[in-house]
Amino acid sequence: MILFDLFLILLIAYSVGFLYYGLYRNITARFQRRFGPPITQSFYDSIKFFSKEDSTSHGWMFYLGPIIMMTGAITTLFFIPFFYDRADFRGLSDYGNLFVVLYLLVVGPLGNALGVGVSGNPFAVMGVTRGLSRLFAMELPFYIAVIALISINQSADIATIASNQHETINAIAYPLLFIPALFAFIGMMGQSPFDVVGAPVEVYSGPAAEFSGKFLALLMSQGAIFSFAKLVLMVNLFLGGASGFMELLLKTFLLFLFVIAFGSLYGRFKTPQSIDFLLKVPTVIAIVGLILATWS
Amino acid sequence: MIEGFLKEQQTLEGDLNSDTSHKSSVEYLINWFRRRSIFVLAYGTGCGAIEMPPTFTSRYDAERLGIRGAATPRQADVIIVSGYCSYKTLRRIIRTYEQMSNPKYLLALGSCTVNGGMYWDSYNTIKKLEDYLPVDMYVNGCMPRPESILEGFIALQKEIADGKASSWEKYEENYEFYRKNQEAVLGKKVSPEYETNWYLYDGGV
Numbered sequence: 001m002i003l004f005d006l007f008l009i010l011l012i013a014y015s016v017g018f019l020y021y022g023l024y025r026n027i028t029a030r031f032q033r034r035f036g037p038p039i040t041q042s043f044y045d046s047i048k049f050f051s052k053e054d055s056t057s058h059g060w061m062f063y064l065g066p067i068i069m070m071t072g073a074i075t076t077l078f079f080i081p082f083f084y085d086r087a088d089f090r091g092l093s094d095y096g097n098l099f100v101v102l103y104l105l106v107v108g109p110l111g112n113a114l115g116v117g118v119s120g121n122p123f124a125v126m127g128v129t130r131g132l133s134r135l136f137a138m139e140l141p142f143y144i145a146v147i148a149l150i151s152i153n154q155s156a157d158i159a160t161i162a163s164n165q166h167e168t169i170n171a172i173a174y175p176l177l178f179i180p181a182l183f184a185f186i187g188m189m190g191q192s193p194f195d196v197v198g199a200p201v202e203v204y205s206g207p208a209a210e211f212s213g214k215f216l217a218l219l220m221s222q223g224a225i226f227s228f229a230k231l232v233l234m235v236n237l238f239l240g241g242a243s244g245f246m247e248l249l250l251k252t253f254l255l256f257l258f259v260i261a262f263g264s265l266y267g268r269f270k271t272p273q274s275i276d277f278l279l280k281v282p283t284v285i286a287i288v289g290l291i292l293a294t295w296s
Numbered sequence: 297m298i299e300g301f302l303k304e305q306q307t308l309e310g311d312l313n314s315d316t317s318h319k320s321s322v323e324y325l326i327n328w329f330r331r332r333s334i335f336v337l338a339y340g341t342g343c344g345a346i347e348m349p350p351t352f353t354s355r356y357d358a359e360r361l362g363i364r365g366a367a368t369p370r371q372a373d374v375i376i377v378s379g380y381c382s383y384k385t386l387r388r389i390i391r392t393y394e395q396m397s398n399p400k401y402l403l404a405l406g407s408c409t410v411n412g413g414m415y416w417d418s419y420n421t422i423k424k425l426e427d428y429l430p431v432d433m434y435v436n437g438c439m440p441r442p443e444s445i446l447e448g449f450i451a452l453q454k455e456i457a458d459g460k461a462s463s464w465e466k467y468e469e470n471y472e473f474y475r476k477n478q479e480a481v482l483g484k485k486v487s488p489e490y491e492t493n494w495y496l497y498d499g500g501v
Contacts, residue, residue, distance in 0.1 A: 025359070029357070029359065029360075032353075032354050033354050034353075034354040034357035034359070034360070035357055035360040036357070036359060036360060037359050037360055037362055037364075041332075041333070041362060044329050044332040044333040044362060045333045045335075047326075047329045047333075048329045048330050048332075048333040048373075051326045051329065051330065052373075052397050052398065052399065053397050053398040053399075054397060055370065055395065055396070055397035055398075056370060056397075123368075200365075200367055204367035204368050205366075205367045205368060205371065208371070209367065209368045209370070210368075210370060211370065211371075212370035212371060212397045213397050216370075216371055
């Protein structure tokens with residue numbers, strides 16, 4: 001039964017994640033006053049890459065990179081419950097709490113860094129270096145906000161935190177925790193102004209520069225799954241969770257739309273700028289929010 | 297190398313023998329996806345490169361047809377040779393083309409790639425690109441406008457959907473022929489020797 005549940009979760013995350021990516025490309029196109037690709041375009045891209053040959057080899061560690069990333073994305077997804085008051089679509093969330101999810105969020109990027117480092121491509125290495133330094137800067141405000149939430153709810157269970165928001169959602173009750181977490185979330189989704197990792201004209205496609213064919217398709221698929229997992233996590237922590245599919249899709253989509261719109265409005269920070277910003281503004285706001293939340 | 301009438305005869309017979317009507321449904325489906333998703337290497341070789349930015353940005357928006365840019369040859373499906381091609385550039389094009397993963401396609405822009413164009417008597421440009429690399433689609437003009445480039449892409453998409461665009465197979469089958477022509481202009485050392493850790497030295501990372 002739980003296997004069937006996990007399979008359904010994976011299927012939903014894969015298809016909804018890709019549809020969101022298609023919408024992302026389409027909506028960005030509308031922001032730039034053009035027609036844009038169909039929303040199924042990301043499916044076509046990934047299937048095409050699965051049907052291509054691989055031309056590169058840098059040893060087995062290179063191939064393990066995308067696989068570790070995919071594993072990290074799928075396990076993260078399994079530990080996040082979709083709904084707070086339903087017995088189904090809970091995945092493995094009964095066996096692990098928010099701490100496990102926070103740990104799993106960094107497994108993928110670290111594994112990919114190992115794989116990319118083996119390739120020896122200078123642009124890929126540069127992209128990974130940027131990604132890891134940005135990751136540490138993002139984690140600080142996000143972790144402070146999450147620790148505050150855990151201390152407020154006296155629980156690290158994601159479903160409990162989501163169901164405790166019946167009257168007011170955390171985003172309204174604790175705006176000083178939501179805003180820094182949102183900044184960090186924009187960085188996690190790889191959107192402007194924090195999109196330093198795969199910056200097209202600076203480091204080409206960054207960490208993905210050396211991957212081709214099926215491994216690139218694997219990276220794209222894990223991107224879709226991981227994005228949906230992060231959206232569901234954010235909805236559970238700050239936007240009151242969901243009790244049905246319509247609510248879940250609506251809330252995740254609104255959050256995703258906000259992230260896209262924010263990314264389309266702002267240009268890209270340089271790497272030191274984005275790290276400085278994340279370590280100064282959101283972190284300070286998060287610390288103030290933590291103090292206020294624990295005092296009251 | 298077979299030339300003239302014999303070559304023509306061979307092409308005609310080749311057309312008769314290839315039967316595309318009995319393709320399997322899986323092949324048909326994969327070709328359909330390949331047609332809908334084309335990643336173009338962002339690499340301009342000649343004056344025609346100036347027509348590529350408007351093709352891919354808001355004015356002509358190639359992305360609505362599934363055509364978008366790719367930063368590295370590993371991820372690209374199509375390389376555009378946009379205009380005249382000097383010996384120095386040809387070396388880079390060959391190196392880039394050989395790094396791309398199969399199936400890969402080559403789109404040639406402008407009359408310079410067909411017969412040398414206005415550079416027909418230049419001392420350091422090649423005349424016929426077809427002698428050095430296999431070409432899937434020519435877009436003629438000097439230079440072709442973005443509309444023509446899009447039309448060329450659509451024609452290429454049709455060929456991909458029919459399974460006819462198979463220049464990479466041609467390159468593998470007739471590699472000796474292409475290599476001989478490449479060596480005639482570039483010397484024995486067509487592509488540089490690949491070193492895995494070049495970036496650690498002389499001012500690298």
